Amino acid sequence: MGEREVAHDPDCLFCKIVQGQIPSRKVHEDEQVYVFHDIHPWAPVHFLMVPKQHIPSFAQLGPEHAGLMGHMMTLAPRLALQEGCRPYPEGGFRIVSNTGAEGGQEVHHLHVHVMGGPRPWLRG
Numbered sequence: 353m354g355e356r357e358v359a360h361d362p363d364c365l366f367c368k369i370v371q372g373q374i375p376s377r378k379v380h381e382d383e384q385v386y387v388f389h390d391i392h393p394w395a396p397v398h399f400l401m402v403p404k405q406h407i408p409s410f411a412q413l414g415p416e417h418a419g420l421m422g423h424m425m426t427l428a429p430r431l432a433l434q435e436g437c438r439p440y441p442e443g444g445f446r447i448v449s450n451t452g453a454e455g456g457q458e459v460h461h462l463h464v465h466v467m468g469g470p471r472p473w474l475r476g
């Protein structure tokens with residue numbers, strides 16, 4: 353699917369970032385996924401992985417998203433190393449996805465936080 357066919361929500365912050373309407377520090381981009389540094393990092397390495405397509409959260413995922421999510425999750429370890437996380441097992445990283453109000457989600461466009469680097473961290 354090309355960028356033009358991807359469904360965006362005009363009121364969504366991360367859709368605006370995906371489309372370049374709001375600036376971001378890009379880590380990676382491909383047909384399905386956009387990855388950028390978190391503006392308020394909790395850890396020395398802290399980036400966000402989002403589908404280009406607007407999906408509000410993990411709660412909306414179905415079997416049709418298996419390919420997309422498989423791609424995103426298998427990309428995470430490669431990007432973590434690229435961004436400075438030390439290799440497993442001494443290094444590693446943390447993957448978090450806040451979902452819904454009780455899950456602590458603030459931006460309602462599905463995203464995965466990838467955090468790593470030497471401790472202590474600000475949070476997490």
Ligand code: AMP
Binds near residue numbers: 374389393449450459
């Ligand atoms: P969550 O609480 O999981 O919804 O997290 C939203 C994350 O988006 C937070 O860690 C914010 O620091 C981050 N964030 C908000 N606005 C921006 C932005 N313009 N660029 C990069 N990250 C952002």
Ligand code: ZN
Binds near residue numbers: 365407
């Ligand atoms: Zn969105």
